[in-house]
Amino acid sequence: MIMLSILVLLAGLISAIGRQITPGGTDAFNLGVDFQGGTVVTAKFKAKPTEDELRAALQNQGVSDAVIQSSIDKQDEVLIKVPLFEGVEGSQPAETTNQADNANVQANVAANSQNPAENPVQSSPNTQVNLGRETVKKALDTFGREAEATKSIAEDTEAAYKIVGTDSVGPVAGEQLRNQAVIATLLGMVGILLFIAFRYDWTYAAGAVIAVFHDVLITLAFFSVFQWEVSLTVLAALLTLVGFSVNDSIVIFDRIRENLTLHRGESLYKLTNDSINQTMSRTIVTNGLVFLAVLALVIFGGEVLRGFSLALFVGSITGTYSTIAIASPIAIWWQDKLGAAKIKDVEIKQGERLASASRRSVTRRPVMR
Numbered sequence: 001m002i003m004l005s006i007l008v009l010l011a012g013l014i015s016a017i018g019r020q021i022t023p024g025g026t027d028a029f030n031l032g033v034d035f036q037g038g039t040v041v042t043a044k045f046k047a048k049p050t051e052d053e054l055r056a057a058l059q060n061q062g063v064s065d066a067v068i069q070s071s072i073d074k075q076d077e078v079l080i081k082v083p084l085f086e087g088v089e090g091s092q093p094a095e096t097t098n099q100a101d102n103a104n105v106q107a108n109v110a111a112n113s114q115n116p117a118e119n120p121v122q123s124s125p126n127t128q129v130n131l132g133r134e135t136v137k138k139a140l141d142t143f144g145r146e147a148e149a150t151k152s153i154a155e156d157t158e159a160a161y162k163i164v165g166t167d168s169v170g171p172v173a174g175e176q177l178r179n180q181a182v183i184a185t186l187l188g189m190v191g192i193l194l195f196i197a198f199r200y201d202w203t204y205a206a207g208a209v210i211a212v213f214h215d216v217l218i219t220l221a222f223f224s225v226f227q228w229e230v231s232l233t234v235l236a237a238l239l240t241l242v243g244f245s246v247n248d249s250i251v252i253f254d255r256i257r258e259n260l261t262l263h264r265g266e267s268l269y270k271l272t273n274d275s276i277n278q279t280m281s282r283t284i285v286t287n288g289l290v291f292l293a294v295l296a297l298v299i300f301g302g303e304v305l306r307g308f309s310l311a312l313f314v315g316s317i318t319g320t321y322s323t324i325a326i327a328s329p330i331a332i333w334w335q336d337k338l339g340a341a342k343i344k345d346v347e348i349k350q351g352e353r354l355a356s357a358s359r360r361s362v363t364r365r366p367v368m369r
Contacts (some may be wrong), residue, residue, distance in 0.1 A: 001325035005318075006212060012221020019224070028224055031066055032231035032307075035178045038083040039132025041368035043196045044153050045076050049143055054078065055303055057139040068304070077164070082132045105361055129168045137163065181235045185216070188239060192246050207331035208249040211322040215245045218318045219311055229307050237311035241319055244290070248323035251332070255279050255339060268335060272328050287320045 016028035033040075049057075051068045058066045058080070067081035137146065144160020147153045155160040189209055196205035216238055223230055255275040263271060294316050297309035 012224050029230045030227045032229045033083050034232045039129050039168040041080045041136045044164050045161045057142045061139045203334045204253050204331050207327040211327035215318045221316045222314050233308040234311045235307045241283045241315035245319040249327045261294040
């Protein structure tokens with residue numbers, strides 16, 4: 001199992017490095033709007049289409065990783081996030097194929113914002129924000145015509161929707177979110193390491209933390225190889241995997257500690273193996289139910305939960321076998337290597353017998369005749 005993990009990790013490493021160094025290639029990870037930045041468009045509808053219909057319309061325009069969120073307080077509004085477009089700089093003008101649409105965009109923006117400096121589209125036309133708005137507008141035009149700039153959607157009887165707001169999430173914000181995500185994950189692992197070292201032994205803590213790193217890196221390797229989108233929901237799944245993997249390791253470590261007290265004459269290898277077998281039914285029942293729930297999310301969750309469910313799907317499998325085949329063997333190797341808490345077999349000499357407590361010593365006296 002360790003060799004299998006090494007092969008998967010090498011595949012992810014080769015994929016990440018190869019994509020980065022290839023001229024004109026993709027990034028190591030397919031970062032979403034939350035990390036990469038992009039354009040946020042707020043649209044109001046007369047008859048709001050479903051999220052699947054909106055996503056299909058955006059995919060027809062070449063946007064496959066858009067984030068669609070329905071407004072909670074306004075049932076007729078939808079928030080659409082589209083990522084940055086490659087090959088287009090924010091400060092340089094981009095080519096537009098439809099000048100009429102571009103003029104309509106500028107008119108809409110002027111009607112929505114009285115201060116030109118506050119609107120990035122008006123102050124810097126044909127930028128990433130403008131291109132993102134144009135792409136969303138072309139996708140929404142499949143549901144009907146947009147309302148005129150000087151009229152609201154209620155006043156324009158023939159209009160199907162109206163773009164009421166456009167905003168930009170810059171790459172600086174994305175970089176901050178990415179750094180905070182890495183820091184949060186590392187701090188969580190450091191806290192787990194300190195707790196297990198205090199509660200059990202630092203050699204067990206090393207095995208558990210290495211297994212946690214293993215689970216996270218295996219999951220990231222799949223995301224790099226298959227270029228699944230990495231968003232904040234994926235980060236939430238990775239943090240969930242940290243607790244999921246450590247929980248299983250703690251159960252086995254606790255059983256090892258009990259067996260160390262009950263069977264002092266056994267070797268550490270045999271005690272660990274027995275502990276894994278004794279907790280196997282619990283592992284199968286608990287992790288099996290988690291796997292079935294995650295599998296349902298993968299199949300029926302849709303595009304919104306795709307990244308989250310895939311991360312949990314891969315992590316639940318790797319977290320289960322890493323607890324058995326990664327954490328415990330590393331703990332055994334570490335303790336045997338350093339000589340800490342090493343248990344030696346008690347050898348009983350052949351033919352040696354112990355006297356019972358009820359047997360009394362007999363003193364032979366000479367007999368005088």
